[in-house]
Amino acid sequence: MKWDVAIRKSVGAGAGRFDxxxxxxxxxxxxxxxxxxxxxxxxxxxxxxxxxxxxxxxxRVDGTTLFDSAxxxxxxxxxxxxxxxxxxxxxxxxxxxxxxxxxxxxxxxRNPGRDASGAAVERWLDALELRRLASRFPxxxxxxxxxxxxxxxxxxxxxxxxxxxxxxAALDEPLRNRLRAELAELQARxxxxxxxxxxxxxxxDAFADDIVQIEDGRVRASTSPFLEEHMVPTSARNQxxxxxxxxxxxxxxxxxELTVAGGQRVxxxxxxxxxxxxxxxxxxxxxxxxxxxxxxxxxxxASAMLSARNQLAGTVAAVQPGAVNAEVEIDAGxxxxxxxxxxxxxxxxxxxxxxxxxxxxxASSVIVGVRS
Amino acid sequence: MAEAWTALAxxxxxxxxxxxxxxxxxxxxxxxxxxxxxxxxxxxDSVLLLPMVLPPTVLGYYLLVLVGRRGWLGAWLESSLxxxxxxTWQGAVIAAAIVAFPFVCKxxxxxxxxxxxQLEEAATVLGLAPAAVxxxxxxxxxxxxxxxxxxxxxxxxxxxxxATLMVAGSIPGQTQTLSIxxxxxxxxxxxxxxxxxxxxxxxxxxxxxxxAGRFAPVRIPGRA
Numbered sequence: 001m002k003w004d005v006a007i008r009k010s011v012g013a014g015a016g017r018f019d020x021x022x023x024x025x026x027x028x029x030x031x032x033x034x035x036x037x038x039x040x041x042x043x044x045x046x047x048x049x050x051x052x053x054x055x056x057x058x059x060r061v062d063g064t065t066l067f068d069s070a071x072x073x074x075x076x077x078x079x080x081x082x083x084x085x086x087x088x089x090x091x092x093x094x095x096x097x098x099x100x101x102x103x104x105x106x107x108x109x110r111n112p113g114r115d116a117s118g119a120a121v122e123r124w125l126d127a128l129e130l131r132r133l134a135s136r137f138p139x140x141x142x143x144x145x146x147x148x149x150x151x152x153x154x155x156x157x158x159x160x161x162x163x164x165x166x167x168x169a170a171l172d173e174p175l176r177n178r179l180r181a182e183l184a185e186l187q188a189r190x191x192x193x194x195x196x197x198x199x200x201x202x203x204x205d206a207f208a209d210d211i212v213q214i215e216d217g218r219v220r221a222s223t224s225p226f227l228e229e230h231m232v233p234t235s236a237r238n239q240x241x242x243x244x245x246x247x248x249x250x251x252x253x254x255x256x257e258l259t260v261a262g263g264q265r266v267x268x269x270x271x272x273x274x275x276x277x278x279x280x281x282x283x284x285x286x287x288x289x290x291x292x293x294x295x296x297x298x299x300x301x302a303s304a305m306l307s308a309r310n311q312l313a314g315t316v317a318a319v320q321p322g323a324v325n326a327e328v329e330i331d332a333g334x335x336x337x338x339x340x341x342x343x344x345x346x347x348x349x350x351x352x353x354x355x356x357x358x359x360x361x362x363a364s365s366v367i368v369g370v371r372s
Numbered sequence: 373m374a375e376a377w378t379a380l381a382x383x384x385x386x387x388x389x390x391x392x393x394x395x396x397x398x399x400x401x402x403x404x405x406x407x408x409x410x411x412x413x414x415x416x417d418s419v420l421l422l423p424m425v426l427p428p429t430v431l432g433y434y435l436l437v438l439v440g441r442r443g444w445l446g447a448w449l450e451s452s453l454x455x456x457x458x459x460t461w462q463g464a465v466i467a468a469a470i471v472a473f474p475f476v477c478k479x480x481x482x483x484x485x486x487x488x489x490q491l492e493e494a495a496t497v498l499g500l501a502p503a504a505v506x507x508x509x510x511x512x513x514x515x516x517x518x519x520x521x522x523x524x525x526x527x528x529x530x531x532x533x534x535a536t537l538m539v540a541g542s543i544p545g546q547t548q549t550l551s552i553x554x555x556x557x558x559x560x561x562x563x564x565x566x567x568x569x570x571x572x573x574x575x576x577x578x579x580x581x582x583x584a585g586r587f588a589p590v591r592i593p594g595r596a
Contacts (some may be wrong), residue, residue, distance in 0.1 A: 077497075078497070078501060080497070084494065090491050090493070104499050107500050107502050108504060111508045286457075
């Protein structure tokens with residue numbers, strides 16, 4: 001289990017009292033904790049990092065117990081090895097970009113010098129294209145550059161996991177889109193487990209392998225049913241509600257087929273462990289979540305040449321152009337599917353209401369949950 | 373003339389020692405007041421500010437009660453350690469340090485409170501122990517504010533008169549600092565000496581201010 005978090009914490013007193021009580025487990029490399037401001041997202045992230053001591057509960061990352069009130073385990077924040085990206089980046093204003101990146105490499109009493117060097121520093125200066133900014137102070141950097149320096153600083157310390165607090169909130173829209181893609185690519189390259197907290201549904205679509213939705217200090221929805229009895233809307237744009245019509249067991253992964261609205265079938269790949277844990281079986285009321293950005297729109301009727309297991313044919317019901325991307329709604333025999341494609345693709349394919357289109361998505365991009 | 377130089381040297385020695393003591397204690401106490409929450413914190417803050425507002429003679433009296441030969445701390449110091457503070461330059465240092473202390477403490481607290489706690493958290497998750505966080509993040513960012521307090525403290529220590537006179541007296545070459553020497557010279561009608569002493573004091577103060585401007589920490593770009 002990548003993430004196993006269960007924490008309770010009361011902060012403040014009287015009318016200002018806030019009770020946090022969240023629990024979630026996930027095997028996702030990219031977990032998004034989604035919820036409105038003041039929901040307790042940052043508190044949750046700080047508890048994972050060790051900056052906030054829960055009243056009770058446990059925090060386990062990648063099988064390592066970092067905190068467990070029952071066992072009396074409470075690893076100091078400085079020994080947890082969690083990279084943390086603060087919302088406003090929290091770069092040290094008295095140090096240059098280079099010194100900031102080198103900061104965590106030596107835990108002594110003196111800051112790295114202006115000429116601080118080392119393999120990790122050079123690697124991240126290059127990897128994040130910061131070399132020509134190395135001698136600048138944070139106040140001389142733009143928002144996007146600051147974010148990259150903060151990311152380099154966290155990564156240079158070789159963390160076991162990366163915790164991101166609203167990483168894109170301080171940036172403007174075009175930059176946000178670019179950095180989302182960069183971060184996703186970086187994560188894939190490093191195979192580093194990431195928790196990202198956000199109030200922006202677009203972050204979920206662009207980034208989430210798994211979602212935990214919290215509100216008012218509680219988990220509202222998660223794909224793990226033991227956390228919450230009732231299914232409630234998540235931020236994934238496609239939420240197909242249906243019944244499991246087949247479960248085909250494999251060596252490691254199982255294939256689960258859901259029959260959803262309009263009699264359409266959605267195939268998902270889940271780990272065998274999840275099948276057992278969630279009690280996935282034929283006849284079980286379930287739901288499937290698919291991010292809009294995971295769906296490819298194919299103009300021709302789908303062919304057997306595509307490897308994707310889910311190919312739902314229909315017609316375009318609506319096209320909503322945005323600044324960079326367009327949102328395409330496909331009606332596949334009564335099932336509404338939302339896909340995000342680039343404006344350029346929408347134009348090239350002449351996507352317009354009434355045009356035949358097939359929604360294609362991989363079985364591994366479908367998240368399955370159980371309705372009670 | 374020679375006695376003027378002696379007084380100047382003594383003044384600088386006393387003020388430097390006093391400032392050093394006020395710096396270490398003031399920064400530590402200022403940090404505690406800024407970062408540690410405890411009941412009665414504001415009361416402690418007010419009491420520590422007293423040397424700033426009390427008449428120096430009252431302060432001197434308190435000190436005599438405390439460290440005088442029959443004072444409870446003074447008696448113990450003399451009987452067990454053989455240290456006598458009254459009528460010594462060390463006594464003058466103690467008096468000046470106490471008068472200078474609030475300037476450092478007050479400005480240190482304000483400077484520490486203005487340091488973004490998130491920067492300390494960032495340093496912690498990067499693997500630093502609390503002491504390292506203090507010396508690498510908190511102190512450098514508070515340094516400018518603290519330095520401003522230190523300058524005021526040094527100036528105050530240099531000009532200290534009342535409490536020093538009560539605790540250390542006016543022994544030429546031993547406890548007679550510039551400000552006391554000026555008083556003595558005027559009382560004795562030695563106007564020439566008084567002029568020299570006053571000029572010396574003024575020049576010293578200007579030099580201190582110039583030096584401070586020169587050695588101020590490197591300005592952080594983009595910050596006032």
